Structure formats: C-alpha cells, structure tokens
Amino acid sequence: MRLIKLVSCLCLLLFSCGKDNEPPVTIDTISNGALVLCEGLFQQNNSQLSFVSFENNQVENNFFLNRNNRQLGDTGNDLKRYGDKIYIVVNVSSTIEILDANSFASIKQISMMNGATAKQPRSIAFHEGLAYVTCFDGYVDVIDTISLTINSRIQVGLNPERMAIANNKLYVTNSGGLNTPLMDSTVSIIDLNTQQEIEKITVGMNPGTIKADPYGDIYVVARGNYSNVPSRMKKINSQTDNVEETFGADISGISLFNNDFLITYYDFATAQNNVGLFNTNTETIELAEFMPLNEIQTLYGLSYNPINNKIYISDAMGYTNAGYIREYDAQGNYIQSYHVGLNPSKILFYE
Numbered sequence: 001m002r003l004i005k006l007v008s009c010l011c012l013l014l015f016s017c018g019k020d021n022e023p024p025v026t027i028d029t030i031s032n033g034a035l036v037l038c039e040g041l042f043q044q045n046n047s048q049l050s051f052v053s054f055e056n057n058q059v060e061n062n063f064f065l066n067r068n069n070r071q072l073g074d075t076g077n078d079l080k081r082y083g084d085k086i087y088i089v090v091n092v093s094s095t096i097e098i099l100d101a102n103s104f105a106s107i108k109q110i111s112m113m114n115g116a117t118a119k120q121p122r123s124i125a126f127h128e129g130l131a132y133v134t135c136f137d138g139y140v141d142v143i144d145t146i147s148l149t150i151n152s153r154i155q156v157g158l159n160p161e162r163m164a165i166a167n168n169k170l171y172v173t174n175s176g177g178l179n180t181p182l183m184d185s186t187v188s189i190i191d192l193n194t195q196q197e198i199e200k201i202t203v204g205m206n207p208g209t210i211k212a213d214p215y216g217d218i219y220v221v222a223r224g225n226y227s228n229v230p231s232r233m234k235k236i237n238s239q240t241d242n243v244e245e246t247f248g249a250d251i252s253g254i255s256l257f258n259n260d261f262l263i264t265y266y267d268f269a270t271a272q273n274n275v276g277l278f279n280t281n282t283e284t285i286e287l288a289e290f291m292p293l294n295e296i297q298t299l300y301g302l303s304y305n306p307i308n309n310k311i312y313i314s315d316a317m318g319y320t321n322a323g324y325i326r327e328y329d330a331q332g333n334y335i336q337s338y339h340v341g342l343n344p345s346k347i348l349f350y351e
Contacts, residue, residue, distance in 0.1 A: 024060075024061070024062070025058050025059060025060045025061075026060055026066060027051055027053050027058060027060040030051065030102075030104070030350060031055070031350055031351060032053065032054045032055045032350065032351065033051055033052050033053040033054050033055065033349075033350050034051070034052045034054070034305070034312065034325070034347050034348065034349050034350065035049055035050075035051055035063070035079065035086070035347070035348040035349075035350065036049065036050040036051070036052060036314075036325060036340050036341070036344050036346070036347050036348075037049060037076045037078070037079035037088065037344070037345060037346040037347075037348075038050055038076070038323065038340055038341030038342050038343055038344045038345070039075055039076050039077065039342070039343040039344075039345050040074070040075060040076065040341070040342050040343060041075075041319075041342060041343070042074070042075055042092060043074060043075075043092060044074065045071055045073065045074045045093075046071070046074075046342060047071075047072045047073055047074060047075060047076035047090060048061065048062055048063070048064060048065065048071075048072055048076075048341045048342075049062075049063040049064040049072065049088075049341075050062075050063055050338075050340035050341050050344070051063045052325055052338045052340065054308065057336070057338070059338050059339060059340060061322075061340060061341055062341075063104070064097075064099075064104070067103070067104045067105060068104075068105060068106050072088065072090060072097060073090035073092070073093030073095055073097070074090065074091070074092035074093040075090065075091040075092040075093070076088055076089070076090050076091070076345075076346075077089045077090070077091040077121070077122050077123060077345075077346075078122065078123040078124050078346055079346040079347075079348050080124055080125075080126070080346075080348065081101055081348055082126045082131065082145060083101075083145065084100065084101050084102070085098050085099065085100065085101055085107065085145070086098070086099040086100075086101050086104070086348065087124050087131060089121045089122065089123060089124050089133065090121070091120055091121060091122060091136075092118075092120070094111065094112040094113055094118040094119055094120055094121065095109050095110060095111060095112060095121075096109070096110040096112060096121060096124070096133065096143070097109050098110065098148060107148070108148045110143065110148065110149075110150070112133070112135065112141070114137060117137065118137075119135035119136065119137045119139070119141070120135060120136035120137065121133045121134065121135050121136075121141070122134045122135065122136060122160065122161050122162075123161060123162050123163060125163040125164075125165060125170065126145070127165055127170070127192055128192075129144070129145055129146065130142055130143065130144060130145065130151070131143040131144075131145055132163060132170060134156075134160040134161060134162070134163060134172060135153075135160070136159045136160070136178065138155060138156060138157065138158060138159070138160065139153040139154060139155055139156065139160075140153070140154045140156055140160060140163075140170070140172060140188075140190065141153055141154075142154065142195060152195060154190055154195055154196065154197060155197065156172050156174055156188035156190075156197055157172075157174025157176070157184045157186050157188055157200060158174050158175070158176035158178075158179055158183075158184040159174065159175045159176050159177045159178050159179065159184065160172045160173065160174050160175070160188070161173045161174075161175045161177070161207070161208050162208060162209055162210045163210065164210045164211055164212045164218055164220075165192070165212060166212040166216050166217070166218055166238040167216060167238045167239065168191070168192045168193060169189050169190060169191060169192060169198075169238065169241075170189070170190040170192055171187050171188075171189055171190075171210055171212075171218050171220070171236070171238075172187060172188040172189075172190065172210075173187055173203075173207035173208055173209075173210050173220060174186045174187065174188060174200075174207065175206050175207060175208055175223075176206065177206060180225070181225060183205050183206045183225070184206070184207070185202050185203060185204055185205050185206070185207065185222065186200040186201060186202055186203065186207070187200065187201050187203050187207060187210070187218075187220060187236070188200050189201065189241055199241060201236065201241055201242075201243060202243075203220050203222050203234045203236070203243055204222025204224070204232055204234060204246075205222055205223070205224050205225060205229050206222060206223040206224060206225065207220050207221065207222045207223070208220075208221050208222075208223050209221045209252075209253050209254050210254075211254045211255075211256065211261065212238070213259075213261070213280040214259045214280060215280065215281070216238050216239070217235055217236065217237060217238060217280070218235070218236040218237075218238050219233055219234070219235055219236075219254055219261070220233070220234050220236065221233050221234075221251055221252060221253065221254060222234060223252065230250050231250050231251060231252050232246050232247065232248070232249075232250075232251065233246070233247045233249070233251040233254065233263070234246050234247075235247075235283065245283065247285070249263075249265070249276075249285060249288075250265050250266075251263045251264070251265060251276075252264055252265060252266045253266075253301075253302065254278075255302045255303060255304060256304060257277070257304045257311075258304070258306070259280060259281070260277060260278060260279055260280050260281075260286075261277075261278040261280060262275055262276070262277060262278075262290065262302055262304065262311070263275070263276045263277070263278045263285070264276075264299060264302055266299065273293050273296055273298075273299040274288075274289060274293065275289075275290050275291050275293065275299075275302065275313075275332070276288045276289060276290050277290040290332050291311070291328060291331075291332025291333075292332070292334070293313075294334070295315070295326050295334055295337065296313060296315050296326060297315055297316075297317050297318060298315055298316040298317055298318055298319065298323075299313060299314070299315065299316075300314040300315065300316035300323070300343060300344065300345055301313070301314035301344065301345040301346065301347070302314070303346075303347040303349075305347075305349045307349055307351055309329075309330045310327055310328060310329055310330065310335070311327075311328040311329070311330065311332065312325050312326065312327055312328075312347055313325070313326045313328070314326075314344040314345055314347070315337075315344075316343045316344065316345075319343055321342070322339060322340065322341055322342055323339075323340055323341065323342060323343055323344040324337045324338060324339055324340065324344070325337065325338040325340055325344060325347070
C-alpha cells in the first residue's frame with residue numbers, strides 16, 4: 001500500500017531530498033499537455049500539481065500554489081475531470097479540492113471529516129451528475145456535482161480503494177490495507193439506482209486497481225500481501241457478478257489502452273518493473289513484455305493519452321526525489337522525460 005510505503009521513506013527524504021536548481025516556469029496557455037498530481041510525502045503537506053506542456057516541452061511545478069496562493073495539502077491520491085470542474089482527492093488532509101477546469105482557481109474545498117474523525121478519501125468516480133468517493137473509514141460518500149455537497153454515505157468494506165462502473169453498478173475494492181495482516185478480500189457492488197450495497201464478492205487478498213473493459217466485464221487486481229501471497233488479476237462477469245477467471249501472473253496494475261489494457265508487474269523481491277499487453281477481446285496476455293523500461297527507476301503510474309496516441313509512465317525515483325513523467329510512443333519506444341514533483345501518480349490530459 002502506497003501510504004504505508006511512503007512512511008518508510010520519510011526519514012530518508014528528510015536527509016536526501018534537496019530543492020531542484022531548475023528555474024521556475026509559468027505556463028500561460030493550458031492546452032496540449034497534462035496536469036500531473038504529485039502525491040508528495042505522508043504528513044509533509046507537500047502534494048502539488050505540475051503541468052507538462054507537450055507544445056514546448058516545458059513543466060510548471062507548483063501549479064496549484066501559483067494559482068491559489070496556498071498549498072494543495074497532504075498526500076494527493078486522485079485527480080479527475082468531470083464537466084467544467086477538476087476534482088482532487090487529498091487523503092491525509094481529508095479534503096476534496098475542486099477547481100475550475102479553465103482557470104484552475106479553487107471553487108470549493110470539501111472537508112471529509114466525520115466529526116473529529118478523518119474519513120481519509122482515496123479515489124473518485126462519476127455517474128449521472130454524482131461523484132462517488134471511497135473513504136478509508138469504510139464508506140463511499142456521494143457528492144452532488146452541482147451543489148458540491150455530500151448527499152449520503154454508503155457503507156462498504158474495510159478501507160475501500162478504487163472503483164469501476166458497469167451495468168449501472170459501482171464496483172468498489174475493499175483493501176483492508178490498514179488491517180494488515182488481516183486484510184479484506186472483497187469487492188462491494190452498489191446499485192446506482194438505489195445507491196445501496198447489494199452484494200460483496202470475494203476476489204482475493206487486498207484488492208486494489210479495478211477497471212471495466214469495453215465489453216462490460218470487470219477486472220480487479222488482488223494484490224496479496226507483497227510476500228508469500230502473490231498478486232493476481234481476476235475477471236468479474238458484471239451480468240452475474242461471479243468471478244469467472246484468475247490470471248496466473250504477478251499483475252499489480254491495469255491501465256486502459258484503447259480497447260485493451262496495459263498491465264504492470266512489480267517484483268518486490270528484485271524491485272523490477274514490467275509492462276505487458278492484455279487483449280480484452282481474447283482475454284489473454286498478448287505480450288508479456290510490451291515495452292522496455294530501461295529509463296524507469298520506480299514505476300508509480302501509467303496512463304495512455306488517446307489524444308496524441310502516447311504512453312506516459314510516472315517514475316517516483318525511489319520515492320525520495322522529485323519524479324519524472326516518461327513519454328513513449330504507442331509501440332513502447334522511449335521519447336523523452338519531464339521533471340515534475342515528488343511521487344507523481346495521476347495524470348489528466350488536456351487537448
């Protein structure tokens with residue numbers, strides 16, 4: 001789990017991570033580029049946004065600070081656009097930061113507190129004018145995207161993480177990551193008409209990433225315990241909500257790549273990364289090694305940009321230094337790198 005892993009890097013960061021000497025850049029025209037959420041480090045209040053311009057290969061770090069005259073918060077976890085607003089989930093600060101998608105000025109900061117207890121929001125998904133936010137206190141919060149208020153809370157499992165939507169149902173991975181070694185192993189299924197949990201299905205220890213394919217199936221990664229219980233990808237039939245297949249490879253992440261998936265592997269024993277190609281039509285791993293990763297030190301995220309048909313990998317550089325966004329063509333050939341903030345993870349592309 002990233003949050004726990006980053007804590008272990010804190011002491012090293014304090015002694016090894018100095019400020020970059022690169023001159024600051026301000027980008028006026030926000031187009032043909034990518035907004036990057038850099039998580040920062042746990043309890044250091046140093047999450048930030050970077051904007052990468054593909055037009056002139058420039059990077060503006062401290063993008064949020066420059067436009068709002070304050071810090072974003074502690075440990076940014078998710079970044080998505082819905083309509084004319086951008087939503088940033090800030091986990092340790094327990095806030096949802098909402099920006100105007102054109103000016104990037106803050107419209108509202110929603111407090112994700114339950115009395116004096118932090119909900120610890122993790123990720124966000126959207127459906128028919130509503131935002132759904134997983135919270136580590138065991139609930140999914142429902143936010144009206146017009147009034148920007150929390151309408152209701154839906155109880156799910158332990159420490160819910162990611163979400164996917166298929167057949168008018170919301171699938172939520174319950175990691176139980178804060179309950180190690182007795183982690184959760186379920187996916188909660190929420191009926192989006194009634195906004196009630198209708199079922200929990202068992203998929204394997206510590207489920208995290210979850211994606212819907214173009215055919216309505218749901219794929220989820222049960223990450224195991226990072227030692228003797230291996231990570232496995234499972235397929236859920238969203239018609240029957242049965243787990244139909246387990247894929248025998250140490251898959252740790254899933255990213256959309258046109259109609260297919262790019263699947264990431266990470267070997268915790270050797271610290272080696274790999275990216276493969278999964279064909280969602282044949283439901284097979286078409287290429288176990290899709291692209292060389294000679295430039296990558298710490299694979300922390302992967303995104304495909306259908307606008308320019310390129311692949312972008314977030315490199316956390318050991319979690320203790322400012323990271324990079326590595327750019328590749330659609331065949332997996334390395335092109336160039338962009339120097340961004342600390343622990344870059346989520347990317348939002350702009351035309």
